[in-house]
Amino acid sequence: MILVTGATGTIGREVLRRLPSDQPVRIMARQPERVTGAPPAARIVHGDFTDPTSLTDALHNVHTAFLVTNPDGEDDTRFLDPARAAGVRHIVKLSAAAVTDPDADDLITRRQRHNEDLLRASGMGWTLLRPRAFMSNTLSWARSIRSDHVVRALYGTSANACVDPGDVAEAAVLALTGRVRDHAGVAYTLTGPQPLSAVEQTAQLAELLGLPLRFEDLSPQRARAALEARYPADIASALLESARRQHSGSKADVSPTLPRLLGRPARTFRDWAADHLDAFRPDPSPANG
Structure with a gap:
């Protein structure tokens, strides 16, 4: 029996499909x-990581688990003891590529x-999956693209070897169902x-959508204000520090791991965007039907 956590999240949904x-x-x-x-x-x-009884029930007869947790909490601690007690033999955990960067603190x-x-x-x-930023993070631009044909982001020229969540999910399924x-x-x-x-992502979206999209660089102050409207101050600071590391070039390296695992090239941002254009496409005006 495989247990899947995080099934309503970005990667979990894709794992279920595969x-x-x-x-x-x-x-x-x-x-x-x-x-x-x-x-x-x-x-x-x-099931809830804060409810030990629900964890015990969910882990009954499970031999392999896909573990997705919020890194700013204690969910890993809450999960691992009952998993071990239940006889779970293998855990595939979603982590992040930043853990390998000695300058990431x-x-x-x-x-x-x-x-x-x-x-x-x-x-x-255990198996650890350490993805770079998800291509789907650009969905946060959808509202401003639909309303103003503009993308606003911090450090617009800094590069990230972002990854298709579907590719990460495919790697997860291989680890969950393959030979341990x-x-x-x-x-x-x-x-x-x-x-x-x-x-560059904005330019690709503009070409695919057939729209004259404009990019607007956010100042660190505006970026902090936007982040603090969504997250606690310490998490916002961590995200800003991550963005500064990207600006220094620390997230641009391309790994050969996915092509080796999947037996095909990793999907490009253009591939991902072409599959999700409806999220960015402006609604037709009433005058245009």
Whole structure:
């Protein structure tokens, strides 16, 4: 039995779409009604990292788990003890590529490293997935593209080897369903095929949409204000520090891991954007029907 956590998130949704239909799967979610795209035979159960009883129930007869947690909390600690007690043999954990950067010392990355250490010390088999930024992060631009034909971002010319979430999910499914000995004790850094800046992504979106999009560089002050409207101040500071590291070139390296794992090239941003144009396309005006 495979247990999938984070099933309503960016990667979890894609993992569910790719799991073999004949694979016994249990899906743990705080809000089971929000789970979509699950395999027909999958069982969806209520579960919460802060509820030990729900964890025990969700982990019953599970041999492999896909673990997605919020790095600024204690969910890894809450999950690993009951998983080990339940007899889970292998955990595939979603982490982040920043943990490998010796210059990355922001709060989020420190906590991600700590959570990786907890898993490695758990006594269970493990696989770590360390993706770069998701291409889907550009969906945060959709509203301003639809309303003003403008993209606003910090450090617009800094490059990131961003990755298609679907490729990350495909790697996760390989680790969850393949031979354990092929993936146990391995950390995979997952990137897209090329580093791209927000300015370059904006240009590609403009071409695909047939719209004259404009890029507007945010100042650090405006970026902080926008982040603090969504996150606690310490998390906003960590995200700004991450952006500064990207500006220094630390996120531009391309890893060959995904092509080796998947047996095909990693998908490009243009590939991803072409599949999601409706999210960015302005609604037709009433005058145009």
